[in-house]
Amino acid sequence: MFFNKLGLVAILLLAMSSNIFAQDTDEEIIIEEDLIEEEILEENEPTPVEEVSASKKITTEISGNIRGDYRFYPDDALYPNQEQEYFSAIFNPEFYISWDKGNQLIQFKGFARLNQYDNKQSHWDIRELYYQKVFKKWEFSLGAKQLYWGFTESNHLANIINQDDVLEGSDIKNKLGQPMAHLSFSPKWGIIDLMVMPYFRTLQFPGIRGRGRPPFILDNNNTVYESEMEEYNPDLAIRWSHSIKSVDLGISHFYGTSRLPFIAPIDSTNFSLVYELINQTGLELQATTGSMLWKLEAIYRISERKTIKATTIGGEYTFSNVFKSDIGILVEYTYDDRGNESINGLDDDFFFGLRLALNDKQSTAFLGGFNLDRKKGTLTYFAEANRRLGDSWKISVKTLGFENIDNTDFIYLLRNDGFIEVSLAKYF
Amino acid sequence: MKSIITVIIAATLVVFTPTKAQTPEEKGLNISKKAELADNGWGNYSSTSVMTLKNRNGQTTTRKTHGYFMEVEGDGDKSLTIFDTPKDVKGTASMTFTHKVGDDDQWLYLPSIKRVKRISSSNKSGPFMGSEFAFEDLSSQEVEKYKHKYIGLVKLNGVVCYKLERYPIAKTSGYKKVIAYLNKENYRPEKVIFYDRKDSKLKTLTYSSYKKYAGKYWRANQMKMVNHQNGKETLLNFSNMKFNDETITEETYTQNSLKRAK
Numbered sequence: 001m002f003f004n005k006l007g008l009v010a011i012l013l014l015a016m017s018s019n020i021f022a023q024d025t026d027e028e029i030i031i032e033e034d035l036i037e038e039e040i041l042e043e044n045e046p047t048p049v050e051e052v053s054a055s056k057k058i059t060t061e062i063s064g065n066i067r068g069d070y071r072f073y074p075d076d077a078l079y080p081n082q083e084q085e086y087f088s089a090i091f092n093p094e095f096y097i098s099w100d101k102g103n104q105l106i107q108f109k110g111f112a113r114l115n116q117y118d119n120k121q122s123h124w125d126i127r128e129l130y131y132q133k134v135f136k137k138w139e140f141s142l143g144a145k146q147l148y149w150g151f152t153e154s155n156h157l158a159n160i161i162n163q164d165d166v167l168e169g170s171d172i173k174n175k176l177g178q179p180m181a182h183l184s185f186s187p188k189w190g191i192i193d194l195m196v197m198p199y200f201r202t203l204q205f206p207g208i209r210g211r212g213r214p215p216f217i218l219d220n221n222n223t224v225y226e227s228e229m230e231e232y233n234p235d236l237a238i239r240w241s242h243s244i245k246s247v248d249l250g251i252s253h254f255y256g257t258s259r260l261p262f263i264a265p266i267d268s269t270n271f272s273l274v275y276e277l278i279n280q281t282g283l284e285l286q287a288t289t290g291s292m293l294w295k296l297e298a299i300y301r302i303s304e305r306k307t308i309k310a311t312t313i314g315g316e317y318t319f320s321n322v323f324k325s326d327i328g329i330l331v332e333y334t335y336d337d338r339g340n341e342s343i344n345g346l347d348d349d350f351f352f353g354l355r356l357a358l359n360d361k362q363s364t365a366f367l368g369g370f371n372l373d374r375k376k377g378t379l380t381y382f383a384e385a386n387r388r389l390g391d392s393w394k395i396s397v398k399t400l401g402f403e404n405i406d407n408t409d410f411i412y413l414l415r416n417d418g419f420i421e422v423s424l425a426k427y428f
Numbered sequence: 429m430k431s432i433i434t435v436i437i438a439a440t441l442v443v444f445t446p447t448k449a450q451t452p453e454e455k456g457l458n459i460s461k462k463a464e465l466a467d468n469g470w471g472n473y474s475s476t477s478v479m480t481l482k483n484r485n486g487q488t489t490t491r492k493t494h495g496y497f498m499e500v501e502g503d504g505d506k507s508l509t510i511f512d513t514p515k516d517v518k519g520t521a522s523m524t525f526t527h528k529v530g531d532d533d534q535w536l537y538l539p540s541i542k543r544v545k546r547i548s549s550s551n552k553s554g555p556f557m558g559s560e561f562a563f564e565d566l567s568s569q570e571v572e573k574y575k576h577k578y579i580g581l582v583k584l585n586g587v588v589c590y591k592l593e594r595y596p597i598a599k600t601s602g603y604k605k606v607i608a609y610l611n612k613e614n615y616r617p618e619k620v621i622f623y624d625r626k627d628s629k630l631k632t633l634t635y636s637s638y639k640k641y642a643g644k645y646w647r648a649n650q651m652k653m654v655n656h657q658n659g660k661e662t663l664l665n666f667s668n669m670k671f672n673d674e675t676i677t678e679e680t681y682t683q684n685s686l687k688r689a690k
Contacts, residue, residue: 059690063518096690101675105688132688136677139684148542173541186682243683246531248546290531290600291550321553321562321602361481361489361558363517391489392515427515 057099064093064110065394067425075416079215081208087116103134109146109177113168120207121167126177139184144177147195149239149250151286151295152312154332154351154371155344158282158297160254161237163201166212169400176201190242197235200257203273214413216270224264224274225257226304233257233277246288254280258303262341263410276303291318295332310336314351328355330369345409348374362388376406396423456576456592463615464571470645472498472676475669476512481559484659491557494668496676504528505568506681510689511557521689522547523681528572537686544683553602560631560653560662562602565622573597574606581612584619588612603630616646624657631655642671 067090077084091112098105109128115121130143150158161178168174178201183194205218227233235256242249258280261273280301287294293316301308314332330353334346353369368383379402386396401418405411450458476494495509504526511520519539526532531549538545552563574594582591589609596603607621617635624630635648651664679685 061690063515065516098690102690134688136679139688146542148544151546184684186679186684191683241683243533243535246533286546288531288546288548291548293546293548318548318550320550320600324555326554357554359555359558361483363514363558388514388516391513394516425516427518 059096059098059102061096062094063096063428064091065425065427066091067423069421069423071419071421073211073417073419075418077211078413078416079213082211083117083209086118086211088121089114105132105134106130107132115210118207118210120204121210123167123204125165127175128177130182137186139182139186141180141182141184144179145182146175146177147182147193149241149252149282150284150297151248151293152297152314152332153295153316153330153353154314154349154369155297155312155334155346157299157310157312157334157336158250158252158284160252160259160280160282161195161197163259164203166203166205167210169212190240193237193239193241195235195237197237197256198232200231200233200235200275202231202275203261211417211419212414218273222270222272223261224272226275226277227257231257241284248284248286248288250282250284252282252284254278254282258301260343262305262338263343276305278303291320292316293318308336308338310334310338312346316355318355324359326355326357326359328357329353330355340408340410343410345373345378345380345411346371349378350374373406376409377404378406378409378411379403380405380411392427394425394427396425397421398423450578452578453576455578456594457571459578459590459592459610459615460571460574460576460594463610463617466615467645470499470642470671472496472673473641473647473669473671474673474676475666477667478665479557479559479561480663480665482661482663489558491559496673496680498676498681500525502528504532504570507568508680508686508689519690521686523683523686524567525681526568526570528570532567535683535686537689542687544686550598550600553600560655560660561664564596564601565633565653579607582609584609587618589618590615614646616648629656639669641669645671 069086069088069090071086071088073084091110093108093110095108096105107128107130108126110124111127112124113122126144128144128146130141130145132139132141147161148159149161150156161180162175163178165174165176178197179199180195180197185192202220202223206213208217225231225233233256235254237252237254237256239250239252256277258276258278261275263271264274265271278301280299283296283298285296295315296311296313298311299309301310312332312334314330316328316330319327330351332351334349334351336342336347339347349371351369351371353367356366358364364385364387366383366385368381370379370381372379381403382398382400384396384398386394388394398421399419402411402415405415474494474496476492479491479493481489481491491514492512493509494512495507498506500506506526507524509522511517521537522534523537524532524534532552534547534549536545536547537543552567554562556563556566574596577593577595579591579593582589589611592608592610594606594608596606602624603622604625604627605623607623608617609619610616611618616638619635620633621629622631622633632654634652635650636652637649638646639649640646647666647669649666649669652661653664654661
């Protein structure tokens with residue numbers, strides 16, 4: 001009898017301590033009764049007074065960043081007066097003001113670089129400075145703007161509005177501001193954009209003391225325009241874009257001065273860059289199926305001299321939440337019948353890339369990849385990683401390199417200009 | 429004769445219908461549907477939020493966002509969220525169309541490169557901005573995205589709640605199951621416990637500082653997510669919640685407006 005009682009107490013204690021009956025400490029089980037479904041009762045608690053102050057009449061915002069770059073070229077310079085190490089200071093100010101309930105605004109984004117040696121790489125630009133007026137389904141902007149079209153990562157065939165800022169490296173982050181009048185209409189069936197661009201900007205190359213240039217200095221003396229109006233030829237573009245369920249697409253047409261010149265030799269050591277008048281139709285397509293993004297960009301470009309077809313096709317697969325990280329695998333292929341004439345050398349090339357986002361507090365990210373020419377074996381590779389430090393600093397490391405460059409490619413002239421760069425930026 | 433049959437049929441219905449027991453699955457689904465109905469018709473609202481990330485040593489970091497949310501009849505919701513801090517991602521905006529059935533649509537606008545990128549919907553189980561919230565915890569919770577099971581009535585800190593188990597239908601979800609506690613009186617969620625794919629307890633989300641908006645809709649002004657596996661926690665505080673915001677229209681959710689978002 002005594003043992004029985006003791007046994008009962010022991011079982012009770014055990015049950016209480018091991019939480020067999022309660023899965024969570026602050027939860028008590030109610031013996032279930034047959035529930036009577038109730039109507040949702042209207043509560044009589046007073047509605048709290050909305051905390052929002054009346055929307056301000058004018059919103060202004062000043063932001064941007066200051067950055068320091070240290071760039072090291074491991075290979076010896078090919079041409080005289082070039083250096084191995086460069087320091088730079090970069091300033092990216094931004095200003096925004098809106099009024100009329102946000103329906104009228106002015107946006108400014110500036111850029112300036114001070115390079116230790118090269119006075120051409122020390123340059124500044126107005127990336128954006130435009131006025132915009134928004135009507136319900138309409139948007140009108142006037143000024144210098146940046147517009148980006150397309151989906152693929154290794155090549156940006158359809159993206160034609162803004163000229164590359166080659167002095168900053170020819171990736172999509174670095175584009176020159178394009179003066180334009182831009183009208184955009186967003187009905188139920190997508191977005192229609194109309195652009196009139198009254199002024200054209202040429203590619204700018206580094207000066208005598210800079211790396212990443214051919215043996216001679218390319219400047220505006222080497223520029224040839226097909227248009228009699230030269231850089232004042234009015235360029236026109238129209239685009240329709242839409243997202244239908246998991247498909248994003250865009251179709252565009254451009255008439256005007258080609259952003260990419262072709263290279264016309266003058267003699268054995270010199271050449272000119274010819275900016276033709278072109279009609280270019282572009283297609284961008286992206287379909288999302290689960291973890292896979294399928295991508296396609298294609299252009300059909302007609303000039304008096306030549307008709308060009310080019311396509312980039314590929315995809316990106318993401319392995320999500322692998323140790324909290326996202327890992328993306330990218331494979332793309334470009335065919336461009338311009339062949340060696342294309343300055344970036346992508347004519348029959350595969351691209352393999354890896355994207356990594358650690359999804360941590362510092363937003364640590366990595367992107368790397370290489371382009372491999374299917375026939376010539378030319379290899380260009382890049383890798384970049386960045387991480388936030390504290391709340392407003394960011395450190396980045398970047399490398400770019402070339403291997404086995406065919407001597408018929410334009411980048412053969414830059415083959416020793418692969419670099420490693422460390423940057424530290426302060427955001428404000 | 430006819431009337432006798434009618435009476436018999438009616439009597440049969442009266443006698444048998446109430447006693448026909450609902451399965452826990454049916455009951456779970458019913459409660460979840462009632463919860464959805466209770467929140468139906470909220471229309472739209474805007475809000476600002478501050479996320480405070482806290483590590484095991486108690487160090488904190490904050491992320492500020494503001495957003496615009498719109499209810500879509502017969503489908504999931506639309507949302508537009510803009511990042512205010514950290515400063516290097518200021519102006520980055522995300523637009524999400526949640527769907528009851530099938531994958532959600534999500535785009536991210538990166539102002540530094542002027543580019544709109546599609547986020548494949550299976551990428552939603554990862555952490556949001558280094559916090560303990562996953563993308564999927566922050567998107568609208570549609571009834572159709574889960575299998576439901578009623579567990580029982582429980583008292584949670586003195587509040588009577590329906591306790592439900594929910595099993596995400598999407599294979600890409602980071603969870604095997606979640607346990608939800610819905611307030612019996614008004615169906616608002618009080619607590620959610622998340623179990624990872626290995627069925628071990630991962631996180632607990634607690635809702636607090638509830639306020640009623642537009643006379644009817646309960647919104648928690650604070651959500652606290654505690655990760656039991658890494659000891660970190662994230663506090664999500666909402667403010668400036670404004671229902672019937674006249675600036676929110678169908679046009680708020682176009683790619684043009686995504687690029688313009690401030």
